[in-house]
Structures are given as structure tokens and as C-alpha cells.
Amino acid sequence: MNISLNITETIQEWLMSMMPEGVASIAAMVTVALIYLIIFAVAGLYLVLLERRVAAWFQLRIGPNRVGPLGLLQTMADALKLVSKELTGTIKADKFLYNLAPYFVIVSSLMALAVFPFTKEFQAFDINIGIFFLIAISSIGVIGILLGGWSSNNKFALIGAMRSGVQTISYELSVGLSLLTMIVITGSLQLSEIVEVQKQGWLILQGHVPAIIAFMVYMIAGTAETNRAPFDMVEAESELGAGFHTEYSGMKFAYFFLAEFINMFIIAAIATTVFFGAWLSPFGITESLPWLGVFWFLGKTLILVFLMMWFRWTFPRLRVDQLLTLEWKYLLPINLINILIMAIIVWLNLTIKF
Amino acid sequence: MSYFSDIYKGIKTLLTGMSVTGKYFLTSRKGAITQQYPDNRDTLKMFERFRGEVVMPHDENNEHQCTGCQKCELACPNGSIEIIWDRGIDEATGKKKKFIDRHIYHLGLCTMCGLCIEACPTDAIVWAQNYENSTYDRTQLTKVLNRPGSKVKAGIED
Numbered sequence: 001m002n003i004s005l006n007i008t009e010t011i012q013e014w015l016m017s018m019m020p021e022g023v024a025s026i027a028a029m030v031t032v033a034l035i036y037l038i039i040f041a042v043a044g045l046y047l048v049l050l051e052r053r054v055a056a057w058f059q060l061r062i063g064p065n066r067v068g069p070l071g072l073l074q075t076m077a078d079a080l081k082l083v084s085k086e087l088t089g090t091i092k093a094d095k096f097l098y099n100l101a102p103y104f105v106i107v108s109s110l111m112a113l114a115v116f117p118f119t120k121e122f123q124a125f126d127i128n129i130g131i132f133f134l135i136a137i138s139s140i141g142v143i144g145i146l147l148g149g150w151s152s153n154n155k156f157a158l159i160g161a162m163r164s165g166v167q168t169i170s171y172e173l174s175v176g177l178s179l180l181t182m183i184v185i186t187g188s189l190q191l192s193e194i195v196e197v198q199k200q201g202w203l204i205l206q207g208h209v210p211a212i213i214a215f216m217v218y219m220i221a222g223t224a225e226t227n228r229a230p231f232d233m234v235e236a237e238s239e240l241g242a243g244f245h246t247e248y249s250g251m252k253f254a255y256f257f258l259a260e261f262i263n264m265f266i267i268a269a270i271a272t273t274v275f276f277g278a279w280l281s282p283f284g285i286t287e288s289l290p291w292l293g294v295f296w297f298l299g300k301t302l303i304l305v306f307l308m309m310w311f312r313w314t315f316p317r318l319r320v321d322q323l324l325t326l327e328w329k330y331l332l333p334i335n336l337i338n339i340l341i342m343a344i345i346v347w348l349n350l351t352i353k354f
Numbered sequence: 355m356s357y358f359s360d361i362y363k364g365i366k367t368l369l370t371g372m373s374v375t376g377k378y379f380l381t382s383r384k385g386a387i388t389q390q391y392p393d394n395r396d397t398l399k400m401f402e403r404f405r406g407e408v409v410m411p412h413d414e415n416n417e418h419q420c421t422g423c424q425k426c427e428l429a430c431p432n433g434s435i436e437i438i439w440d441r442g443i444d445e446a447t448g449k450k451k452k453f454i455d456r457h458i459y460h461l462g463l464c465t466m467c468g469l470c471i472e473a474c475p476t477d478a479i480v481w482a483q484n485y486e487n488s489t490y491d492r493t494q495l496t497k498v499l500n501r502p503g504s505k506v507k508a509g510i511e512d
């Protein structure tokens with residue numbers, strides 16, 4: 001099979017044959033953006049469905065199984081319902097910020113998707129500061145949450161948003177540092193190069209002990225970043241109603257909801273890329289068929305997504321002080337020591353290479 | 355040193371929790387504990403302690419056990435029960451006696467707390483096990499529990 005996977009270039013070349021260069025590159029960008037938007041809107045909906053089914057299985061229930069075969073159309077129907085719903089708002093809301101907030105959240109999470117190497121060359125934007133870009137983009141989403149909470153003019157929303165601020169700012173550190181631990185091995189921030197390094201063994205094997213610690217820290221901090229249980233004080237139903245999106249309805253609520261699931265996918269996808277060899281197959285069994293990389297990438301990502309769902313349906317919610325203790329007294333010092341150990345291991349050439 | 359043992363204990367307890375839910379996850383396919391509502395209407399056997407609605411059982415002579423004491427009406431925290439009573443002559447003894455005219459029960463108000471059933475001294479009202487209570491008109495939720503022409507069972511007050 002010889003499918004051309006380099007989507008941006010393929011589309012650009014195709015468009016160039018029809019129009020002048022400048023127009024063609026803009027048109028190519030728009031096309032690629034639209035393709036990603038459609039794919040991930042649908043993927044986000046299916047992640048919601050997956051979450052609901054998995055949750056049901058954890059609780060010995062059956063889960064949504066009525067709409068369509070096996071309930072596969074359930075979230076589509078939900079989305080349609082949300083689109084048709086009235087957009088309510090509060091009179092005292094700061095209208096501009098209130099309307100802007102959901103777009104901030106969804107756009108920042110969609111932007112992060114552009115840099116993932118789904119398979120060899122199937123990557124919209126291979127920026128040379130890939131990991132840095134991801135860390136930066138993933139913290140922009142919190143501005144949307146803060147704006148939403150602030151402009152709703154609702155005390156629950158405000159408390160939720162402030163908690164989210166506290167949480168994301170603290171856990172951002174751990175996410176960044178645990179990824180930096182792995183960058184010590186690869187020596188590059190570019191995602192395609194990180195994958196290249198992993199051809200000699202996935203980084204979690206190459207870096208052995210410190211890599212596993214870094215992975216654990218990353219998963220904890222990543223779950224906290226997406227504001228999911230057990231770190232979901234942002235929208236703690238029992239105390240805050242729905243937290244920062246209490247005042248949102250219809251499609252604007254759906255944006256927040258979808259963004260949460262896309263963020264979960266992003267966190268899992270970063271972990272896949274940095275720790276588990278992205279699209280590389282185990283032992284290189286499908287090396288000759290690069291398009292199978294998509295399958296491996298999504299497979300690994302979904303396993304990690306499942307892990308996060310497993311966390312969610314197992315652990316009770318943390319208190320704010322416990323949350324900050326976990327970050328500042330445990331994760332951060334462990335992380336700093338871990339990065340040192342990793343540096344020593346790399347310096348002494350103790351990494352495992354195949 | 356409790357710092358490190360805390361970390362160890364934390365990880366251990368989290369893993370214990372995950373193994374419990376993990377086992378549930380793997381066995382869930384064998385049998386969910388929830389019921390699939392419209393599918394099993396014919397075979398479903400309801401549970402004894404299920405609280406469908408409050409009913410007043412009548413025997414074959416159209417006799418119930420309600421003496422009209424109004425204890426259930428008093429016990430109900432949200433006024434779902436209204437008893438319209440009257441006095442009449444007891445045929446057996448010839449004395450004046452209280453009896454119910456209508457025992458009105460508002461299913462739409464009831465929170466299924468069961469206090470009325472606890473309060474009834476003669477066990478005249480019990481829980482029914484039906485569950486399809488939805489109607490298109492809420493006046494249908496106001497029910498008269500004693501059947502027309504029914505009367506209290508003899509000797510129930512003793």
C-alpha cells in the first residue's frame with residue numbers, strides 16, 4: 001500500500017495545481033484544520049460514549065444501549081439535542097467574556113491536536129518545539145475556564161474557576177517537569193525526533209526506573225490538568241452545582257464538555273508519544289506498513305484513556321488542601337530528584353538501548 | 355521517614371482500590387445488577403421492599419382494615435393523605451362509630467417515605483409493587499384508596 005500520509009503537503013500540492021502559491025497554502029491550512037475539526041468533534045463524542053459505557057461496566061450497569069446499534073448513536077443524539085437547545089445566560093454576566101470563554105477552551109484543546117504524529121508523516125504541524133508548544137497550549141485552556149467562571153457572575157462558577165486556576169497552575173509544573181525528564185534522553189523537543197529516538201526502544205524502557213516514575217507523575221498530574229475525578233473539585237457536583245459552567249447551556253456547555261474529553265485524549269496522546277513510542281509498533285512488527293501506525297497510536301492512546309477512566313471510577317475526590325499537598329510536597333520534589341537521576345543515567349550511558 | 359512510608363502506603367491503597375474496580379469491570383459482562391426497563395416487563399419479579407405506591411388491600415367481601423383513625427394523615431410529612439370521615443351507627447353494637455368515607459392519596463405528592471404505613475395501627479395500607487405510575491394527566495395521580503361500597507372489617511378495632 002502506498003498511501004501518501006503527509007497530509008499537509010499532499011493537499012498543498014493538489015491545491016497548488018489549481019491556484020497561486022500564497023492562496024494555496026492558506027487554503028491547505030484551512031482544509032487540514034477542517035479535517036481535524038470534523039475528525040476530533042466526532043472522536044470527542046465517541047470518547048464521551050466510551051466513558052459512559054466504561055463507567056457503567058465499572059458500576060455493574062449496562063450503560064447507554066438504546067440509540068442505534070449498541071447505543072453507538074447515543075452521543076450523536078445528545079449533541080443534536082444540545083444544538084437545538086436554547087442558549088440561556090444571566091443578565092448580570094459580562095456578555096463578551098461569557099460568550100468568549102467556551103471558544104477559548106475548545107480552540108486551545110483543538111490546537112494541541114495539530115502536532116501529534118499519528119503515524120509517519122501524518123502530522124499536521126511538525127514544529128521544532130513540539131513538547132514546549134503542547135505544554136504552553138494546554139495551559140491556555142484554563143484561561144477560558146477562569147473567564148467563564150468570572151463572567152458568569154455566579155459564586156459557584158467563580159469558586160469553581162478559581163479552584164481550576166489553583167489546580168492547573170500547580171499541576172502544570174509536574175506535567176512539564178515529567179516531560180522534561182524524558183527530553184533529557186531524547187535531547188529534542190520535536191515530536192518527530194522523539195519518535196525517531198524511540199526506534200531503539202520506547203522511552204519508558206530506555207529510561208527504565210526514572211522513566212516509570214516520570215510516567216506515574218505525568219499520569220497523576222495529567223489527570224489533574226484535565227480537571228477529571230479524582231481532581232474534579234472544579235465542578236464538584238455536591239458543592240458547586242456544575243462549577244465553572246453552571247451558567248452555560250446548549251452548545252456552549254457542549255464545548256466545555258467536549259473540550260474535557262479532547263483534553264483527556266491529548267494527555268493520553270502526549271503520554272503515548274513521549275513514553276510509549278507514538279506510532280511505533282511493538283518490536284517493529286509492522287514497520288513496513290507505516291499507515292498501520294495510526295492503529296498503534298490510537299490503540300496506545302485509548303489504553304491510557306481507559307486508565308484515566310479507571311482512576312475516575314475508582315478514587316474519591318480530593319480536598320483542596322490535599323490536592324495542593326500532593327502536588328507541592330510529593331510530586332514536585334519527587335520530580336526534581338527524578339530529573340536529576342535521569343540526567344545522571346544519561347550522562348553515564350546507563351539507558352537501555354536495543 | 356513517614357514521608358516515604360506515606361508514599362508507599364498511598365500507592366498501595368490506590369492499587370488495591372483499582373484492583374477492586376478492575377475486578378468489577380471484568381465481571382460486569384456476566385451480569386449487570388440493573389434491570390433493562392421495558393424489555394423484561396413480563397418476567398420481572400419485583401422485590402418485596404420495593405415502594406411503588408400506597409394501596410389499601412380489600413378482601414373478597416370488599417372489606418378493608420382502615421378504621422379512619424387518621425394516624426397516617428398526621429404522619430405524612432407533606433400532606434399526601436387526606437381522610438374524609440364520618441360517623442355512623444355500628445350495626446353490631448348500636449354505638450356511634452367513626453368510619454372513612456374516602457381515603458384520598460396524592461401519589462404526585464408522595465415521597466415514598468413510608469411513614470404512613472409505619473403509623474397505621476391496623477396495617478390497613480401497604481406498599482404496592484407496581485412501577486409504571488406515569489400518566490398524561492396529573493389528576494389521575496390523586497387516588498381514592500378505599501373502594502366504593504367497601505366497609506371496615508368487623509372486629510379490627512379490638
Ligand code: SF4
Pocket residue numbers: 408429430431432433434435463464465466467468469470471
Ligand atoms: S409514603 Fe410518606 S409521603 Fe407518601 S403518603 Fe405515606 S407518609 Fe406521605
Ligand code: SF4
Pocket residue numbers: 419420421422423424425426427437473474475476477478479
Ligand atoms: S389507613 Fe391506617 S392509619 Fe390511616 S386512617 Fe386508616 S387505619 Fe388509620
